[in-house]
Amino acid sequence: MRHRDLCPKVPEGETRIIHPVTDEDYVFPAALLACGELVAFPTETVYGLGADATNEAAVAKIFAAKGRPGDNPLIVHVARKSDIPPLVTHITPLAQCLMDAFMPGPVTLVMPKSRLIPDLVSAGLPTVGIRMPAHPVALNLIRHAGVPVAAPSANMSGSPSPTRAEHVEKDLSGRIPCIVDGGPCDVGIESTVIDVTDSWPVILRPGAITMSMLEDACAKAGILPHGQPDSPAFDAENQGVPKAPGMKYRHYAPKAEMRIVMPESGDRKTQYLEAVLSFLADRGDGKLGVFCGNSEHEFLEMELTPEQHQQIIFYVFGGDTDIDAAARGLFDGIRSLDSAGVGRILAAGFVGAGLEHAYMNRLEKAAGAKRELEPLEADRDSPCRSVLFVCTGNTCRSPMAEAIFNKMAAEKGPFSEMGQPRSEVCLSASSAGIYAVNGSPAEAGAVEAAKNLFAADLSGHASRKTTDEMISENDMIFTVTREHAVILRRFFPELAWKIESFSEYMSRKSIILRADDGTVRKADLPDPFGQHRIVYEKTAMSLHAIIEAMWPAILDDLGIVAAD
Secondary structure, eight states: OOTTTTTTOOOOTTTTEEEOOOOGGGGHHHHHHHOOOOEEEEEESSOOOEEETTTTTHHHHHHHHHHOTTTTTTTTEEEGGGGGGBBBSSOOOOHHHHHHHOOSSSSEEEBBBBTTHHHHHHTSSEEEEEEEEEEEHHHHHHHHTSSSEEOOOOTTTTSSSOOHHHHHHHHHHHBBSSSOOOHHHHHHHHOEEEEEESSOOEEEEOOSHHHHHHHHHHHHHTTTOOOOSSSSSOOGGGGOSSSSSSSSOOOOOOEEEEEEEBBBBBBOOHHHHHHHHHHHHHHHOOOOOOOOOOHHHHHHHHHHHHHHTTEEEEOOOTTOOOOHHHHHHHHHHHHHHTTOOOOOEEEEEEOOOHHHHHHHHHHHHHHTTTTTOOOOGGGTSEEEEEEEEESSSSSSHHHHHHHHHHHHHHHHHHHHHHHTTEEEEEEEEEEEEOOOTTTTTOOOOOOHHHHHOOOOOTOOOOOOOOOOOHHHHSEEEEESHHHHHHHHHHHHHGGGGGGEHHHHHHTTTTTBBBBBTTTBBOOOOOTTTTTTTHHHHHHHHHHHHHHHHHHHHHHHTTEEEEEE
8 A cells, every 4th residue: 555645744854763553553654665755664684774666766865864885785675475576577496486485584585676676776786685574564564655665774884783773763863754663673683695596596695594494495396406606605795786785895893893702612701701801901991892691791700800890891692502692682782882882892703504604794794804994984094084064155154163173173182093092093174165166265253253262263264165075085074054964965965974964963963952041052053144243253152062062972983082
């Protein structure tokens, strides 16, 4: 059932959370999907960020919201097996076999796509991944929407995948209109992605459905290998555009450094203790996160002193050898420990060819063993971080923001890489205007306000028109109003994921700015151009209050801290 005639509206910057109980609860999010909007929803693996897979404009919103590279393909979700034939040109006997054996379930089949699937969904490839999730909320939502749903994981690109609605809310609140909360995910690791375009399955991304399970299903259907490789092929991630999500770009990465603790003689206890003591000796009063099993937790509790305990935050997933529990809790554990501000995470490693393989695939990427940088993060190891402020003409608000930010950086620095206190990182800001005329000086009122209030010199400022090069080369882009952000994202859609207004960023980070009388202050700043000097001073003071309030979150997002 389609709901295009309803087309509900959610105010920009607001995210509604739905807890479905009855069919009526699905009407609102389903109508959003059918009308070309984004909705985050649960599956048995992780939460997905969905859009109508046949609507290219809707799909483009996924990339903008997540900051996802355009050459990273999306998976299309359906509610019924009968929904699949129109989306593909043909279904091979192998594909039919695996559809019958594993759908609904944590499996994605890569097949030749039909004309219904835009190139944006498939990253220009002739194939598309199709999946039928085994989650009643996902199936009900897709069925009510009446459209196939393209959906990657519902997180900011590169961060750990979300397995709870609160994970989605933390990453995407204010960036998407709706989250459907279906509780924690059962599997906790993304689906197995399988190329079924030939006569034998090739695993492109490991998951809960293993190669031995695929072989068993094929044998029962009378499908036998014909000269196929004995092991899954992962080398596609080095061949340009990946055939499946998570094969090419940085993924699952926490802010904290991660170390994998592998078992020796079937046991990890001693390895955990040695790693904990080594960290405490190196980091002094730093915080350590430990992702471990029950008896490992108990062992460390007994071996460590009360003082040492104060530096450790545990996330206990279940039995030491329970790979299902470890996989289910992996992303939640990484996120929880990362949010607690630990400098390092010690995580349990597993040995095995089943779910252990998929678990270690994700864990190794999170720990950096297989991590690759996204295109615009390629210079992340640079010793500098930069912020760009954007207004209309680059003569009033954004130059003052630039001056205030650089003044704060000088006063609050020096800075170092998070978790690497001996490193040195420079921090600076610049500014530009959407409709700026290159070379114009700063307005006299802005020059005077910056000088009188912050001892900052804007007398030599020359305005610049915003370009894609400026947006690409800066780590964070802030506009002074929501309207500026909307316009800038429209001008530079491929870089839209980097662009936020002050108010959007503060909403997403749950930052509340209050006036002296306790009322909430607005973060959108009107243009003081041509007004009395007092207006310029008030604008400058508002900019200072906004940047001061955002400062800790900005440093956190840039991966730096004030050096001791």
